[in-house]
Amino acid sequence: MEVERTTATAATAGAGGSSGEMAVDHTAGPVSAEKPRFGALMPSEMSGGRPQFRKVPVPQHRFAPLKRCWMEIYAPVYEHMKIDIRMNLKARRVELKTRQDTPDVSNLQKCADFVHAFMLGFDIADAVALLRLDDLYVDSFEIKDVKTLRGEHLSRAIGRLSGKGGKTKYAIENSTRTRIAIADTKIHILGSFVNIKVARDSLCSLILGSPAGKVYSKLRAVSARLAE
Numbered sequence: 001m002e003v004e005r006t007t008a009t010a011a012t013a014g015a016g017g018s019s020g021e022m023a024v025d026h027t028a029g030p031v032s033a034e035k036p037r038f039g040a041l042m043p044s045e046m047s048g049g050r051p052q053f054r055k056v057p058v059p060q061h062r063f064a065p066l067k068r069c070w071m072e073i074y075a076p077v078y079e080h081m082k083i084d085i086r087m088n089l090k091a092r093r094v095e096l097k098t099r100q101d102t103p104d105v106s107n108l109q110k111c112a113d114f115v116h117a118f119m120l121g122f123d124i125a126d127a128v129a130l131l132r133l134d135d136l137y138v139d140s141f142e143i144k145d146v147k148t149l150r151g152e153h154l155s156r157a158i159g160r161l162s163g164k165g166g167k168t169k170y171a172i173e174n175s176t177r178t179r180i181a182i183a184d185t186k187i188h189i190l191g192s193f194v195n196i197k198v199a200r201d202s203l204c205s206l207i208l209g210s211p212a213g214k215v216y217s218k219l220r221a222v223s224a225r226l227a228e
Contacts, residue, residue, distance in 0.1 A: 052105065054096040054112035058087075062119050066094075072124050073115065076131055081107040085115075113138065120188045121181035127190070139196045143185045146207045158182065160206045168212050172202050175219040176226075198222050 058066060066073070070087070077085045077096070084097040094115050098108050110131050117127040117138055130136050143149060149157050161182055162169050169180050176199040178191030187203060189196050202215050 051098045052108055054108055055091075056094045056096070056112055056115045056119060058092050058094060059119060062121075066118070069118070069124055073118065076128060077111045077114070081111050081131060083107055083111045085111070117188075117190060121183050122179055122188070122190055126179045130190075135192050136190065137193060137196065138188060138190050139200065140186060140188045141200070143187070143207055146204050149207075154185065157207050158185070160209075160212065161187070161203060163212060168206070168215075171216060172199055172219065175223045176202070194226070198226070 066087070074085060077083050082099055082102045084099055086095050088095050096108060096111050096115070098105065102108070114127050114130045117130055118124060120138065120140070122138075130138075143154065143157055147157075160168065163171070169182065172178070173180055176191065176195045178189050178195050178199045180199065180203070181188040181190075189199050189203075191199065198219075202219055205215050205218070206212070
């Protein structure tokens with residue numbers, strides 16, 4: 001029993017000593033930990049250092065224009081956007097890849113949209129705007145999405161969309177500040193969100209059979225509102 005009491009007394013003394021030391025530590029005041037500061041990540045480091053890819057298929061009828069205008073596509077993508085680009089002849093697609101010196105990861109998607117717009121039939125001068133501006137989009141729809149037409153009715157609808165010598169198409173483009181590409185029964189519109197909606201409404205009216213004069217008067221009213 002005496003041995004147990006002696007052990008208990010020693011433990012109590014040890015506990016008291018440690019509590020005294022803790023009190024001394026508290027009086028010294030808390031140590032302020034400095035917050036870690038991390039530098040901004042480079043675009044090439046965001047995906048673990050791995051390059052990112054985009055692949056744009058090339059339709060058969062766009063091979064010749066792509067070959068003719070390749071340098072006009074290559075220059076802005078490689079030199080200005082800092083994105084690697086090549087044509088894969090075996091897979092029939094244009095391949096894009098980020099580089100170590102790519103300033104922004106979003107450049108890859110912009111370049112993919114630019115090449116895709118060219119494949120849809122837009123001129124390079126118009127498609128390059130996708131690289132320079134952030135609020136431009138490409139919207140696509142088919143004539144059968146608006147109204148089911150066949151034979152001569154479909155041919156007349158396509159004729160109404162273009163107009164004599166492309167007059168109607170140019171009028172819609174100039175009024176709504178968009179670019180329109182008509183490829184058989186598919187229609188592609190390049191522009192800002194609001195302008196695409198106005199141009200699409202005008203094209204749908206023409207498909208449904210509205211005369212061009214009525215569409216022009218609507219466009220004038222809408223253009224005046226947009227200008228305000």
